[in-house]
Amino acid sequence: MIERTPILNTITHVVLFVGFLASITPFVVVAIAASHDLVAVNLVPMPMLPGGHFWENLHTAWTTADLGPKLVNSFIFAGGVAAGKVLISAITAFAIVFFRFPGRQAIFWAIFITLMLPLEVRIVPTYAVAADVFEPYRTILDVTGLNGLIESIAGVRLDLKFGLLNSYAGLILPLVATATGTFLYRQFFLTIPDELVEAAKMDGAGPIRFFVDVLLPLSRNNVAALATIMFLWAWNQYLWPLLVTTEPSHATAVTELKQLIPNVGGIPEWNIAMAGTLIVMTPTLVVVVAMQRWFVRGLISTEK
Amino acid sequence: MADISLRKVAKSYGKTSVVEALDLDIHSGEFIVVLGPSGCGKSTLLRMIAGLEEISGGEIAIEDRVVDRLEPRERGCAMVFQNYALYPHMTVADNIGYSLKVAGVPKAERRARIEKVAATLALDTLLDRRPAQLSGGQRQRVAMGRAMIREPKVFLFDEPLSNLDAKLRVQMRIEIRKLHNRLAATSIFVTHDQVEAMTLADRIVVMNAGKVEQVGTPLDLWNRPASRFVAGFVGSPPMNLVEATIAADGAGVLADGTRIDLPEHRLARDAAVIVGVRAEDVRIGPAVNDPRLVLGVEFIERLGSASLVHGRLAGADFVVTAPPALAEGAPEGLALTLPVDRLHLFDAVDGRRIETDASSVEALPIAFETVAAPAL
C-alpha cells in the first residue's frame, strides 16, 4: 500500500518512540544500578552514568543467591511447562476440532471457562492436591463408603499418599493445562480445509498419522509462538514455585531473587539485587530474540 | 477396474434429504460423468462412494463387495479434489508419494514409482517444489499424480478442472481422457459443466435435486432427453422450450394462438405439453402453413462460425442458430419453421418425455468411410 501522510508518519514515530522509552527506561536503570558500588547506588538521586563495578556485582549476586543451580531449575521448570502446554493444547484442540463425539461442545466450554480461573484463584485447592495427590479420590472413597467396602473385602485400608511438594513434577504439572493454548490451536486447526483432512483419509492416514505428518508441521509457527509465550510466562512465575518448593534444591531463579533483596534494616545492597535481576532476566531476552521470527508469524497469520 | 453398483442409496442431513433412493450401475473401466446444477448432490454422491460421507440408506458395492462400512482407504478409490487439497508443507514428490509412505512402501520403491508417475504427468522437473510454488495447472497434475500412484480401482474426480482457466481446462480435459484410455480404471467425474460432460463421458448421469434424471451416452442425452430438465440443461445454448396445448386435430397451439404441426402422438385434446427444439434444428424462413411463426428478435450473439439470434416466441425465450451473414442485417422479426421430425414433447406437469414417432429418429445417419489412420 502506498500512502503519503507525512504528518501521520511523524505522529506514529513519536508515539512509537515514547513507547520505546517507557519500556526501555526501567531496564537501563536496572543496568546502571547494577554497575555502581554500595555507596553510589544509595545516593539520592542515583548517578545516571554507569559505574565500574558491574562484573564484580554480577559475581557477588551469582554466588550469594547460588544462581547457577537455580537457573538450571528455572530452565527445567519453564521448559517443562512450555513443552507440556504445547503438547496438551495441541492434543486437546485436535480432539475438539477433528472428532465428533458426545459432549464435545460441553468439554470445549469447560476448558474455556478455566480461563476465568487463573492459578491465583484456585491456589489453595491446587496446593492441597499437589501436597497430597490422591486426596480427592480418598475423599470420594470415604464419602461413598467404598473404602469401608474395600476394607471389609480385602482386609486392608487403602491409604494412598503421594505428594508433589519439592519436585519438578510438582512445579510443572499444575501449570501445564492451558485454555489459552487450546484456544490458539483450535483457531488454527479450524483454518485447515476439510479437503486436506479428507485427502489424508483417502491416502490412508489414520488420525495419529494425520496429526504427526500434517497438523504438527503445519502448525510449527503456532508451536513456536505458544512455546515462547509459555516459556516466558513460566519463567516469571513467582507464587506457585514459592509455595510448592520449600527446599532451596528445587527453588527457581525468580523466587531466589528475594535472597538478594535487602531486608529492612539490613545493608541496602541494591546494586547486587539489580545485578541478580539482570542475570535472571537474560535468558528470557535470549529466548525472545531467538524465537522472534517464528513467534510473530505464529501469532499474526498462517503460512500461505 | 471395478464394477460399482448403488442400490437405493440415500443421504439426508437431519430432515433435509440431499440424495434420494439412487440406483446406478457403473461398469468396470467406464468413464462416468455426473452432471447437474450446483447443489444437486453430485459431490455428496461422490463422497459417499469414496467413504468420506456416511450413507443414510441403501447399499454401495464395489466389485461385488459391499463397502458401506469400510474406511475410505479400504475401498480402493482415489480422489482428486476440487481445490486439489495438496499438503502445503510437503514437496511435490512427498505429496504424490504420501499414500505409499503411509502404506509402508520402502523408500527406494517409493521413489521409483513417484518418478514414473511424475514422468507421465510431465512433473519430473518439479518434484522438489512445494505446492505454493506451482501454477494452478501444475497443482492439478500433482493432485492427479497423488491419485494415480496408488493404482486405484476407481478414480473419483470432484470438479477437478473448475479452478483452471478456459484454455487449460480444455487441455487438462483431453489429458484426463487420454489417461483414462491408458489406465482403463473406472472413473467417476463430477461436474456442472455440460461441455466437459459431453466430451469426457462414456455415459452421463444427469442429476437434479438429489435424483437421477437420466443415465445415458452423450448422444442419448442429446437426441432423446428424458425430461424437460435434461433438455434444458444439456447443450449450449439449451434446448428451446415452448408451452403448447393440443388441438382437436392433434396440432399444437402456442400461447399466442399460433398452430404448429407436431409429430404423431397419442395425447388427448387440450393436454398441456412443452415443445422442445434445439436452436440449430430450427429452420429460418417461412413454412408453407399460415399464420407464420415469427421470432421477435431481441439481440444477436456473434460466435464467428454462426450467430445466435435471441428473441421471444409466443411469450417464451427462444434462440435460433443463424448463418453469420444474417447477423449483419439484423431483422426485427424472423420467420421460422419448426421441423416436425426434430421436435421433442414433454409433459407440462411432470416434465417427462412423451414418446412420439419422431423419437425414433436418431441423429441423421451420415455415410462415411472408415479409413485406416496414417501411421505416425
Ligand SMILES: Nc1ncnc2c1ncn2[C@@H]1O[C@H](COP(=O)(O)OP(=O)(O)OP(=O)(O)O)[C@@H](O)[C@H]1O
Ligand atoms: N452438512 C450438511 N448439512 C446440510 N446440508 C448439506 C450439508 N452438506 C451439504 N448439504 C446440502 O446438500 C446439497 C448437495 O450438496 P453437494 O455438495 O453434494 O452439491 P453439489 O452438487 O456438489 O454442488 P456444487 O456443484 O456446488 O459443488 C446442497 O443443497 C447442500 O446445501
Ligand SMILES: [Mg+2]
Ligand atoms: Mg460439489
